[in-house]
Amino acid sequence: MRIRPIARADVDGLLALAQQAGVGFTSLPNNREFLAGKIEASARAFEERTPVNNRLYFFVLEDEDNGELAGCCAIEGQVGNEVPFYNYRLGTLAHSSVQLDLHRTIDTLFLSSDHTGDAEVCSLFLRPEYRGEANRHLRNGALLSKARWLFIAQFRDRFPEKVLAEMRGVFDENNKSPFWESLGKHFFPMDFSEADRLTGLGQKSFIGELMPRFPIYTTFMAEEARACIGQVHRHTRPALEMLKKEGLRWEGYIDIFDGGPTVEAYIDDVRAVRNSRLYQVEIAADAPEESISRWLAASTQLSSFTAAWVGRAPVHDTIVLNSTEAERLGVTTGDTLRLLET
Incomplete structure (x- = not known):
């Protein structure tokens, strides 16, 4: 997907x-x-x-x-x-009567x-x-x-x-x-x-x-x-x-x-927005898959923006992708991806 x-x-x-x-x-x-x-x-x-x-x-x-x-x-x-x-x-409007010692607050829509x-x-x-x-x-x-x-x-x-x-x-x-x-x-x-x-x-x-x-x-x-x-x-x-x-x-x-x-x-x-970070892409055909994908990746080009789950966590400033993930996201080695841990 x-x-x-x-x-x-x-x-x-x-x-x-x-x-x-x-x-x-x-x-x-x-x-x-x-x-x-x-x-x-x-x-x-x-x-x-x-x-x-x-x-x-x-x-x-x-x-x-x-x-x-x-x-x-x-x-x-x-x-x-x-x-x-x-x-x-x-909103709220307050109504009160000093003579009767009554006070009401009523919810209103503006x-x-x-x-x-x-x-x-x-x-x-x-x-x-x-x-x-x-x-x-x-x-x-x-x-x-x-x-x-x-x-x-x-x-x-x-x-x-x-x-x-x-x-x-x-x-x-x-x-x-x-x-x-x-x-x-x-x-x-x-x-x-x-x-x-x-x-x-x-x-x-x-x-x-x-x-x-x-x-x-x-x-x-x-x-x-x-x-x-x-x-x-x-x-x-x-x-x-x-x-x-x-x-x-x-x-x-x-x-x-x-x-x-x-x-x-x-x-x-x-x-x-606050927690997402940029990482450099490295492609490895034998990149291992994690059992649960916790990382969401997105490309950084406006017209070809693509986002998908990736199968492993980044290491330092690099995210390793297998060839299928790289093709899905439209990136190659040396490109940049924005990642978020979910």
Whole structure:
């Protein structure tokens, strides 16, 4: 398995991933024309043909055994510069009555664009057959998630101070969002899937136009909707745990539609960015394999960036690869790789 930049020829494979991702996966809409445009935007970013503050870096996880796309992930260089980036900020308002000697604090939701200009790690999806704890599938999710940090670390000057990730919110057994049913549907004359589709297609101006700009008291919402605030979809929990281990934290921001948490951190504080190091490559045909690959390696060229697990630890300033690993990563003796111990 290896991570590589998405190619223009991958449109059918990406569409298949979008069809499996389903409702609520806003950044991967089931729309071939839009996905082709996203691929083109990513290709132009890797070719450095777009402004650095408006770049989308999109990656796929490729199964080398059959050439299929097993998953995808992406990095938005900066959000909100062209299309508004909205979320709710959870706050508190205090009310008191001196005459009655009563004091109440009530949770509120404020419409916010506080993350404008931050980077975003997004669009992480892994096909169900590539998940799980068995054999080689064990580390596919980690490869998808962590490869993005090695890319950011290698090309640090292309990214701002902070990074965020929006996590998919809670849906019930009928695939409905309690948060949307209690709040969003009262302001948007459409169902969740349509609002989600429009947002995924980049049509976000209607959010600021239709949502109230005054604080929303959560006490007016249904109890099951309040319980969803800052909580994640059951399939999103592993991704959230990996982000938390890297140092991203929930600071009270949630998704407009499903109430899922937005986690964030200063990029230089992210564990994988801080701990990854550069090593020189040496190729040896008889390089021994370790029983468990603990080291993630990434190449250092922008347009041909590749990431994969390697079978042994570096020694001093050198990483020894066998010929298969070297071919997978597109490197030869004397080249440089960025490595992270996981």
